[in-house]
Amino acid sequence: MTPVEPVNILLVDDQPAKLLSYEAILSELGENLIKAASGREALEILLKQDIALILIDVCMPDLDGFELAQMIREHPRFAKTALMFVSAVSVTELDLLKGYEHGAVDYMPVPIVPDLLRARVRIFLDLHRKTRALESMNVELERRVDERTAALAEINQQLEKRVEERTREREVALAQVHEMQKMESLGQLTGGLAHDFNNLLMGILGCLQYIGKRIPDDPKSKRMLKAAQESAERGAALTKRLLAFARRQELHPEAIHLGSLIDGLTEMLRRSVGPTIAIDLHLAEDLDLIEADPNQLELALLNLTLNARDAMPEGGRITITARNADMSNAMVALQNGRYVQVSVIDDGAGMDEATLKRCTEPFYTTKERGKGTGLGLSTVQGMAVQSGGAIHITSAPGNGTTVNLWFPVAAAATALMAAAKATADAVPARGQFMVLVVDDEALVGHVTATMVEDMGHAALWVPSGAEALEVVRSGRQIDVVITDHAMPGMTGGQLAEAIHKLIPGMPIILATGFADLPGSYAQDLPRLSKPYGPDELAQALALVEPQQRVAS
Known part of the structure; x- marks a missing residue:
């Protein structure tokens, strides 16, 4: 596996203590952390270094964060550099809107939640790396197209007018195919990124909801938890926009x-x-x-x-x-x-x-x-x-x-289906049953299993379709299977088909953020849209009928 080269993260704040705290929080990411004590120092560093992400304090004496962001965005070289605002005071909706209007991709309130900051920074660094990889691919593709165009130009000099006309038509067709391929590649990349983001957000939201049920009744803690949940939900909304662009979002008509x-x-x-x-x-x-x-x-x-x-x-x-x-x-x-x-x-x-x-x-x-x-x-x-x-x-x-x-x-x-769903939601809780959770993302698997157990059921998590089949073949009591779809080795649809050959009628719920799933078998399964919470999970379980129940 090719080692990942560290990228530069620029931390901009006029308070040394805050810079040290950001450095302590982000040091475990293994990236290069560069500190600037003012907006002017940050601009000097930007001109000398290749920066992947900039964390900017909003309130600074000589040049505030919004002014700095505007100056950065006006420079063509930094038009797409990711900016994240950090603020302890400017946290109203107008402040957030102002931040996004000045080119921010995210807005973090203070005090910082270390795990949340690291998770969000990882997301933008992953997007930065994948964007750079796509740019390299496009450069190579353009180079090949240029080589081919030069070869065709040489041939055209030797051909008659009729051959030249056909060559021009062919070049137009190639350009159209090239554009279609480029858009398809971009759509696949976008869908893949949204899938990865959904798994991250699923873990974040699940953990926050779990913690929310157990933290003491402290108003400040409740407010901070709510802010973290709202930030993660905004991330989920962003993945839906990306999936909408790729026409791969899970719609709920x-x-x-x-x-x-x-x-x-x-x-x-x-x-x-x-x-x-x-x-x-x-x-x-x-x-x-x-x-x-x-x-x-x-x-x-x-x-x-x-x-x-x-x-x-x-x-x-x-x-x-x-x-x-x-x-x-x-x-x-x-x-x-x-x-x-x-x-x-x-x-x-x-x-x-x-x-x-x-x-x-x-x-x-x-x-x-x-x-x-x-x-x-x-x-x-x-x-x-x-x-x-x-x-x-x-x-x-x-x-x-x-x-x-x-x-x-x-x-x-459609109206009948909506009425049936409302009726199913109103059905009182049934007896306990065993749920097999299958997901190659350990965090998502553990969070789902914890939510199932909080509902009073039993849960078992395995990280692959092959291990899930081993559990089913072992004769262990399984009443419901919740499986991710996009997994290496065996997709959720393939796993469902294999399980139904062993146990026909076994209730299986497919957890995914995609709307279009390859394979007719996957299309017919009940769906659970990622990222989901306890309410959505409870509704999905209420709509399936387990064949067996765990003995009381």
Whole structure:
């Protein structure tokens, strides 16, 4: 195994004691820790060193953290350097928003939780290393493309006009394939990173929830625990955005009344866009129920509204409409059926044709450096398509932008499924049973087993599908199996198929953060979306019927 080269972490704080505490917390990571006592010293170090992550104190005398972050982001060389703010006083929602607007990827309140800081730093360092690896791969790929292009150019000089035309067509096709391959590679990398993050967050959230039940009734401890849980949950929300971009997120579609959802969201939208922008609603009274994930739909509408706000810096008007769609004149190709169309319309600057063609590409943005990730419209598109709908955008310079989304009308079965789930959730707790937990991540396995035991059941954790099969073949009593899907050697779907050959009907729950799982067998199993907590785990166990119970 190739040893991992340490990277540089820059710690910026005007208080030596705090710098020493950060150094003590992060020293076990094995990375190079560089300290700066002021913003100016930090800038000097940045120009001389290759820095992977910067921890910045917000309150400093000569140059505060926000000003330093802005100066860093304005330099092209540091446009993508990860910034993490640390603050003991600036912890309001406006402070957090200001931090993210200045290019931060994270915001840590003081006092620091050492394990949480190390875990979050590891996440960004892992992303830094994988990004560098991808950049190296792209450089090598571009080098090969350049070599091939040079070879073709030499051949073209010897061929007639007809051969030249065919070669140009072939180059266009190669460029399209290259772009598709690059996007597929990026999607696979994003999905893989989200999977790793989900496992980390699963361990963090599980441990925090376990601790929360046992810490003394101290208000300060409770507040700190809640802050840590909220930070981890924000990380979980980020992985959902990454999976949405890759169209691999686990959606939870429900029968939704779009008008009610928009009404409930309007106040937050108005606070988000500010007093200079008006929001008008035109929602049909006879809207059909749609089938979509309500959380992801709310996030999509928020993204579209904030994009509209950014297109109207001097103020303006945003119109949100919803109606049952007549697909006979639709601007997009959709399967036959009934749909509801929601539109977000602004009277802002609009987009030219070149920008309009690229606006849904991931990481493409026309905003200033540090002002946007370029993931907003791509995640909206991913969510709409994955939900069985579509997106269409019209825009022109000076004439504003209209974003149209279509979502399929919910089938009657959807409402019945929701009612059945609510009934299952209300079923009183049943007798104790033995749960076999299978996960190659030890922390996730132990956390899941602990949650099962806290529910009054028995649990056994094993780290692989092969060891799980050994337990099943041994004749040991197993009533339910909870297995991770993405495991080396044997996937969760393959394990389930092998277990059912030995014990037909054995209840098996598949724990994963992915929506599209290879293999038809895995698609038919009950699912538990990572990261999950005790409530989600209890609901999943309530929906399966163990064949045997542990003797009382």
